[in-house]
Amino acid sequence: MKWIKGIVLLLISNVLFMVAINVIVNVVLPVFGVNLGGDTASLLTLAAIYGFTGAFLSLAFSKQMARAMLSNSQQITQPRAHAEQVIYGSVQDIARRLNITMPEVWVYESPDPNAFATGPSKNNSMVAVSTGLLQNLKEDEVRAVLAHEMGHVYNGDMFTTTVLAGLMNTFVYFVSMLVRRFFAERDQEGLGFALSLAVQIVLGFLAMIPIMWHSRRREFGADAFSAKVYGKGAMISALQGIDRWVSRAQMEPSSTADPLVTFKIAGPSRVMRLFASHPTIDVRIAALERL
Numbered sequence: 001m002k003w004i005k006g007i008v009l010l011l012i013s014n015v016l017f018m019v020a021i022n023v024i025v026n027v028v029l030p031v032f033g034v035n036l037g038g039d040t041a042s043l044l045t046l047a048a049i050y051g052f053t054g055a056f057l058s059l060a061f062s063k064q065m066a067r068a069m070l071s072n073s074q075q076i077t078q079p080r081a082h083a084e085q086v087i088y089g090s091v092q093d094i095a096r097r098l099n100i101t102m103p104e105v106w107v108y109e110s111p112d113p114n115a116f117a118t119g120p121s122k123n124n125s126m127v128a129v130s131t132g133l134l135q136n137l138k139e140d141e142v143r144a145v146l147a148h149e150m151g152h153v154y155n156g157d158m159f160t161t162t163v164l165a166g167l168m169n170t171f172v173y174f175v176s177m178l179v180r181r182f183f184a185e186r187d188q189e190g191l192g193f194a195l196s197l198a199v200q201i202v203l204g205f206l207a208m209i210p211i212m213w214h215s216r217r218r219e220f221g222a223d224a225f226s227a228k229v230y231g232k233g234a235m236i237s238a239l240q241g242i243d244r245w246v247s248r249a250q251m252e253p254s255s256t257a258d259p260l261v262t263f264k265i266a267g268p269s270r271v272m273r274l275f276a277s278h279p280t281i282d283v284r285i286a287a288l289e290r291l
Contacts, residue, residue, distance in 0.1 A: 101124065138241070161215065164211055176196040
């Protein structure tokens with residue numbers, strides 16, 4: 001399956017990133033007399049290199065990784081059907097209004113009504129919609145969802161999330177390095193290594209709380225952007241349509257899991273509130289109604 005290939009590519013790329021960083025830190029920099037890891041300031045610098053390099057490399061290759069995980073997808077460059085014209089034309093119209101580069105537009109096979117935007121910058125991005133979105137929502141609702149995704153692009157949400165992730169990664173690496181150094185100085189390197197890994201896992205899990213909080217806040221901003229472009233009624237109607245589909249889907253057993261769910265507008269269901277990437281639909285509708 002294509003999404004499995006995408007996940008494998010993501011894992012391989014992350015391993016290669018870490019190998020490259022280790023070579024730079026442990027081989028290249030010492031050649032120029034730069035040795036990191038001795039004092040606390042050096043540990044913090046090293047943690048920042050690890051934390052931000054991984055985050056920004058993931059951002060730089062986000063489009064490639066997303067495309068690799070899309071199932072039965074095709075890029076729309078010349079619309080050939082009315083549905084394709086609705087998608088492409090809406091994105092093109094909003095891009096012109098905002099004076100930004102036209103994002104890549106993709107349609108991928110998936111029964112859930114969803115869409116997502118990703119890319120390193122507002123002038124280098126992509127917007128993708130599922131076939132389920134086209135099948136379950138009306139035309140004005142589809143346009144509202146596309147405006148929501150273009151709001152993410154224009155607001156630079158991918159970049160700000162990456163910066164926040166880099167900060168959280170730096171904190172996690174720094175604390176784990178302090179733990180490892182503490183035990184290494186007491187000739188307990190094995191214990192220090194094990195505890196540093198445990199600290200990374202626990203703090204990495206907790207670091208998701210502020211990242212997911214930011215993710216939920218950016219959804220409100222994207223909803224407000226859609227309301228400004230096409231009116232809040234269309235976005236509210238789209239969310240209600242998605243909610244109806246989710247309610248029906250919860251009544252039916254499913255063996256498929258969407259690997260791109262964290263990119264998208266509908267978000268996972270029944271997730272602990274602190275770790276949810278999206279607010280609940282009723283909360284989003286209430287926020288739109290207050291506009």
